[in-house]
Amino acid sequence: MKARVHVMLKDGVLDPQGEAVRHALGALGFDGVEGVRQGKVIDLDLAPGTTEAQVTEMCEKLLANTVIESYRIDMG
Amino acid sequence: MKAAVLVFPGSNCDRDMAVAFERAGFAVSMVWHKDHALPAGVDIIGVPGGFSYGDYLRCGAIAANSPICRELKHHAEAGGHVIGVCNGFQVLTETGLLPGALLRNAGLKYICRTVPLVVGTADSVFTRGYDKGQEIRIPIAHHDGNYFADEATLDRLEAEDRVAFRYGDNPNGSARDIAGILSDNRRVLGLMPHPERAAEPAHGNTDGKPVFDALAAALERVIA
Numbered sequence: 001m002k003a004r005v006h007v008m009l010k011d012g013v014l015d016p017q018g019e020a021v022r023h024a025l026g027a028l029g030f031d032g033v034e035g036v037r038q039g040k041v042i043d044l045d046l047a048p049g050t051t052e053a054q055v056t057e058m059c060e061k062l063l064a065n066t067v068i069e070s071y072r073i074d075m076g
Numbered sequence: 077m078k079a080a081v082l083v084f085p086g087s088n089c090d091r092d093m094a095v096a097f098e099r100a101g102f103a104v105s106m107v108w109h110k111d112h113a114l115p116a117g118v119d120i121i122g123v124p125g126g127f128s129y130g131d132y133l134r135c136g137a138i139a140a141n142s143p144i145c146r147e148l149k150h151h152a153e154a155g156g157h158v159i160g161v162c163n164g165f166q167v168l169t170e171t172g173l174l175p176g177a178l179l180r181n182a183g184l185k186y187i188c189r190t191v192p193l194v195v196g197t198a199d200s201v202f203t204r205g206y207d208k209g210q211e212i213r214i215p216i217a218h219h220d221g222n223y224f225a226d227e228a229t230l231d232r233l234e235a236e237d238r239v240a241f242r243y244g245d246n247p248n249g250s251a252r253d254i255a256g257i258l259s260d261n262r263r264v265l266g267l268m269p270h271p272e273r274a275a276e277p278a279h280g281n282t283d284g285k286p287v288f289d290a291l292a293a294a295l296e297r298v299i300a
Contacts (some may be wrong), residue, residue, distance in 0.1 A: 009082060013224060014249070016184050065170065067132055067177045068224055 001046050002076035003055050007037035007064045077102045077295050081122040082148065082164075084109045084139045089125035089161065089270065096272035097122065100288035101296070109142040118293045120157040121148055123164030125217070125270060132262045135178060135220045136166030145171055157262040157295065159202060159287075162218055165256070165266035174257055174266045175233070176225030182249025183219070188217040190281065192244030193255055193269060200258050201294035202265045205286030211244060212283040214269035221268040223250035223257075233257055241267055 009015045018036040025033045042063055044055065055073050064071040079102040081094045094104045099118075105115045109128075114121070128139035139145060145167065150171050152158050160168040168174045181187060191211050195206040206212065225233070230250040230252055233239055248268075256267025271284025 013179065014182065014222075016180050016222075016249075020184055062133070062137065065137065065177055067169070067175075068179065073192050 001048055001050065003044045003046055003050075003052075005042040005044065005055065005059060005063055005075065006039060006067050006074070007042065007059075008037060008071075008074045009068055010070050013068050034060040077118075077292060078115065078118045079104045079120050079203060080107045080114055081105070081124055082107050082109065082144055083124070084126070084128035084142065086128045086130055087124050087126035087163070089163075089272065090122075092272045093122045093124045093161065094280050096275040096284075096288045099276060100285075100292040101212055102292065107144055109139065109144050112143050112147070114144075114147050114151060118151070118156070119229065120159065120291060123148070123158065123160035123167050124190055125162030126165060128163055128271065131220075132278045134166075134169040134170070136163060136168075139163075139167045140170035143173060148171065149220045152175055152259070152264050155261065155263060157201065157291070157293075160264075160266040160272055161272065162221075162268055165268055166220065167267040168264065173264050174259055176251075176257070177231050177251075178218075178220050179222040179224050180220050181222050181247075183247075186217075186219040187221075187247050188215070189247075190215045190274075191247055191269065193241045194244055196239035196242050196256075197258070200262045200265065202258075203240050204294070205290035213274070213281060214241075214271055214284050215273045215281075216269045218248070218268055219294060221250065223254045223268075225251060226290070232256075235242075236260065238262070240265055241269065263264075276286065 018038040022036040079097040238258040242253040271287040274281040274284035
C-alpha cells in the first residue's frame with residue numbers, strides 16, 4: 001500500500017522560492033500568476049496494515065516541521 | 077571542564093568549534109552521531125555548523141532524530157549547557173530545544189561574510205563577556221538562516237530577554253533581526269553566526285572569543 005504526503009509552508013510563512021518562481025513565470029510572459037507556493041510531495045511504500053494514524057505520527061515527528069509547515073495525507 | 081562536539085556526516089565546523097573550546101581551556105571529545113552515550117561528566121555540548129545529512133528533508137531534521145541527539149535532549153532537559161552554531165542552531169530548533177525554525181534566506185542566496193551583530197543580552201553564561209548593546213562583528217555562512225517564529229513566541233523571547241544576538245543589518249530576513257536565542261533556562265544557545273571563526277588573532281578577528289571564555293569562566297566556577 002502507498003501513502004502520499006503533501007508538505008506545504010503554512011499560510012503566513014514567507015516562501016521566497018515560490019516568489020522567485022512567480023517572478024520567473026512573469027518573465028516568461030505568463031501574466032496573471034498572483035502567487036506561487038512551493039512544497040514537497042513524499043511517497044511512502046507501506047507494509048499492509050499501516051494506519052493513517054501511523055502516517056500522521058511520521059509527519060508530526062519527522063516529515064513536516066509543524067512550526068512552519070502543514071501537511072496532508074492521501075492514503076492510496 | 078569537559079566539552080563534547082557532535083559530529084554528523086556533513087558537519088564541517090566541528091574541528092573549528094573543538095579548537096575554540098580547547099583554547100578556552102576545555103578538554104574536548106568528538107562524539108559521532110551514531111553513539112548512544114556522551115562521555116561522562118560533559119559540561120557543555122557543541123552542535124557544530126555544516127550540512128548534516130546533506131540538509132536532506134530540512135536542515136537539521138535528520139540530525140535531530142539521530143541517536144546522539146536523544147542524549148543531547150536528555151543533557152539539556154537535565155539543565156546541561158548546549159551551544160548550537162549555524163547548522164547546530166537548525167538542529168536545536170528541530171529537536172524542539174529552542175523555539176521557531178530557520179527558513180531559506182529571504183534573498184534566496186547563500187551568504188558568506190562577516191556581519192555586524194548587536195548583543196541582545198549579557199545575562200547568560202554565553203554572553204556575559206559582552207555588554208548588552210555592544211556591537212561585534214562575526215562571520216555568517218548559511219543558506220537557511222531566516223529565523224521564523226509566530227508573533228506570540230517572538231514577543232515571549234523579547235519579554236524574557238532571550239534574544240542573545242541581533243543582526244545590525246539584517247542579511248537574511250530574520251524576524252525582528254534575530255541572530256541567536258536562548259532557551260527558557262538560558263543554558264541552551266542557538267545562533268547562526270560563527271563565533272568559533274572569530275576566536276583567535278590568526279582569524280583576523282577575535283570578537284567571538286568572549287563566548288568561549290565566558291563559558292569557561294562560568295563552568296569552571298560551577299565545578300570548583
